[in-house]
Amino acid sequence: MFRQTSWKKTLIFEQSSPGRIGHEVETLSEIEETSLNRIMQKIPPGLLRQKQLGLPEVSELCVVRHFTRLSQMNYGVDSGFYPLGSCTMKYNPKICDLVTTFPEAQKIHPYQDPRSVQGSLQIMHELAKWLAELSGMKKVTLQPAAGAHGEYTGIMIVRKYHQIKGNLDRKREIIVPDSAHGTNPATVSMCGFETVVIPSNEGGCVDIEALRSTVSERTAGIMLTNPNTLGRFEPDIEEITRIIHEVDGLAYYDGANFNAIMGKVRPGDMGFDIVHFNLHKTFATPHGGGGPGAGPVGVVSRLEPFLPIPTIDFDPTTYEYFLQYDHPHSIGKVRSYYGNFSIILRAYAYILRLGYEGLKAVSDMAVLNANYMKTLSQKIKGFTILYGKDSFCMHEFVLSAKELLKEKNISALDVSKFIIDHGFHPPTIYFPLIVPEALMIEPTESESKKILDEFIDILKEVSHFAYTDQQDSISEKPLNASVGRIDDVKAARQPILSYRMLKQKES
Ligand SMILES: *Cc1c(COP(=O)(O)O)cnc(C)c1O
Numbered sequence: 001m002f003r004q005t006s007w008k009k010t011l012i013f014e015q016s017s018p019g020r021i022g023h024e025v026e027t028l029s030e031i032e033e034t035s036l037n038r039i040m041q042k043i044p045p046g047l048l049r050q051k052q053l054g055l056p057e058v059s060e061l062c063v064v065r066h067f068t069r070l071s072q073m074n075y076g077v078d079s080g081f082y083p084l085g086s087c088t089m090k091y092n093p094k095i096c097d098l099v100t101t102f103p104e105a106q107k108i109h110p111y112q113d114p115r116s117v118q119g120s121l122q123i124m125h126e127l128a129k130w131l132a133e134l135s136g137m138k139k140v141t142l143q144p145a146a147g148a149h150g151e152y153t154g155i156m157i158v159r160k161y162h163q164i165k166g167n168l169d170r171k172r173e174i175i176v177p178d179s180a181h182g183t184n185p186a187t188v189s190m191c192g193f194e195t196v197v198i199p200s201n202e203g204g205c206v207d208i209e210a211l212r213s214t215v216s217e218r219t220a221g222i223m224l225t226n227p228n229t230l231g232r233f234e235p236d237i238e239e240i241t242r243i244i245h246e247v248d249g250l251a252y253y254d255g256a257n258f259n260a261i262m263g264k265v266r267p268g269d270m271g272f273d274i275v276h277f278n279l280h281k282t283f284a285t286p287h288g289g290g291g292p293g294a295g296p297v298g299v300v301s302r303l304e305p306f307l308p309i310p311t312i313d314f315d316p317t318t319y320e321y322f323l324q325y326d327h328p329h330s331i332g333k334v335r336s337y338y339g340n341f342s343i344i345l346r347a348y349a350y351i352l353r354l355g356y357e358g359l360k361a362v363s364d365m366a367v368l369n370a371n372y373m374k375t376l377s378q379k380i381k382g383f384t385i386l387y388g389k390d391s392f393c394m395h396e397f398v399l400s401a402k403e404l405l406k407e408k409n410i411s412a413l414d415v416s417k418f419i420i421d422h423g424f425h426p427p428t429i430y431f432p433l434i435v436p437e438a439l440m441i442e443p444t445e446s447e448s449k450k451i452l453d454e455f456i457d458i459l460k461e462v463s464h465f466a467y468t469d470q471q472d473s474i475s476e477k478p479l480n481a482s483v484g485r486i487d488d489v490k491a492a493r494q495p496i497l498s499y500r501m502l503k504q505k506e507s
Pocket of ligand 1: 149
């Protein structure tokens with residue numbers, strides 16, 4: 001079992017000692033000094049920093065130890081099971097990291113003449129083509145840097161589409177189911193539309209009648225993930241996209257859950273017009289903590305003119321890859337250059353390594369693992385499945401601890417802390433919002449049956465403690481982690497996020 005270490009919690013600032021250095025900055029040459037001064041003179045004095053930066057003064061060894069210790073107090077996919085639903089915290093093969101260290105990948109610059117980086121452009125062009133094939137879209141942009149950024153790109157395309165047709169005054173609404181990820185309604189507002197929420201039916205899917213009565217001439221589009229966040233595949237998906245198209249709305253596919261469907265079904269064939277991918281979920285980039293990601297967006301052919309510029313195209317007469325700026329209705333740029341190249345490269349290596357059959361096998365295993373866990377966990381006293389109890393789930397499922405709370409006063413949060421104490425990362429909790437005391441479990445394809453069984457045993461144990469009235473031994477957990485129970489409300493209301501904030505608090 002994984003145990004986090006409990007090092008003394010000292011900030012690197014508190015280890016600072018005046019004059020100590022870990023890295024010597026090279027002194028500037030005379031030419032460099034002159035040009036630096038020239039640049040400095042152009043900066044308005046009001047924008048120049050007056051005070052010192054206040055960086056910690058520490059030795060190299062001190063830095064190494066500090067971050068090694070922090071990593072030992074942390075938990076990641078490389079330390080253990082991480083069934084965080086909707087986030088697809090699967091194993092990211094190390095070979096995908098390796099390719100990003102090649103000099104061909106590292107020693108290039110986005111301003112280089114495209115003719116001198118044909119290999120990199122080819123990689124991006126091919127990845128975009130593969131993603132288009134997997135999703136049933138015509139063309140893909142790799143620019144967006146995250147899922148939410150992909151959503152923004154996609155809904156800006158929806159906006160421009162209606163604008164060009166002269167319908168934007170009337171096309172004001174975007175439909176989002178109540179099981180949606182929070183980024184969906186946020187994106188709708190960011191892009192200047194109104195969110196119209198439709199309820200799920202008893203099966204946890206879109207209520208078609210509710211959809212019909214909501215759709216009108218004001219409908220600009222719909223945002224859906226399928227399978228949805230409950231792990232349910234919409235049985236009426238073609239009907240849903242047809243209803244939206246009838247009023248000239250566009251159907252947006254939130255592809256964060258792509259791990260379930262690779263090589264199985266394609267959003268394009270379901271009738272969707274725009275799709276985003278989370279390369280940092282499905283395609284081999286480690287994520288969490290806000291690191292770099294990629295959220296490529298694919299569109300059907302009639303939306304191609306709206307894509308961000310430039311796209312990467314191939315000229316068959318000169319055999320050259322080039323940057324295509326000719327997208328007459330382009331929404332513009334959504335990010336500098338071409339996107340996060342190292343993330344793109346990882347996805348390319350991942351897909352190349354697995355091939356089409358391999359990707360299909362990934363989805364097979366992801367779905368099999370989820371169903372195995374769903375079947376076993378819903379038999380445990382105190383846990384129930386509120387949507388789709390008797391049917392297969394896709395890559396994830398949502399367990400409710402509603403009864404455990406009602407009967408034994410143990411909440412989903414208590415269950416999570418108990419899981420942490422047993423050396424695993426807990427599932428996503430209290431999401432989706434329509435399930436009370438939700439525990440959203442996504443095992444991914446990476447884990448063995450043994451690990452899945454160990455997790456089920458932890459759920460059995462927490463249920464056993466609760467129903468033998470040993471609640472105390474649950475509510476005091478975690479004891480075996482680097483951090484015990486924190487005051488969630490205080491952490492949210494009075495967060496201390498920097499050394500400066502800490503100093504202010506102390507003074
Ligand atoms: C993760 C996720 C997103 C957002 O992706 P980010 O890369 O975190 O911005 C959107 N929708 C769903 C269903 C997700 O799981």
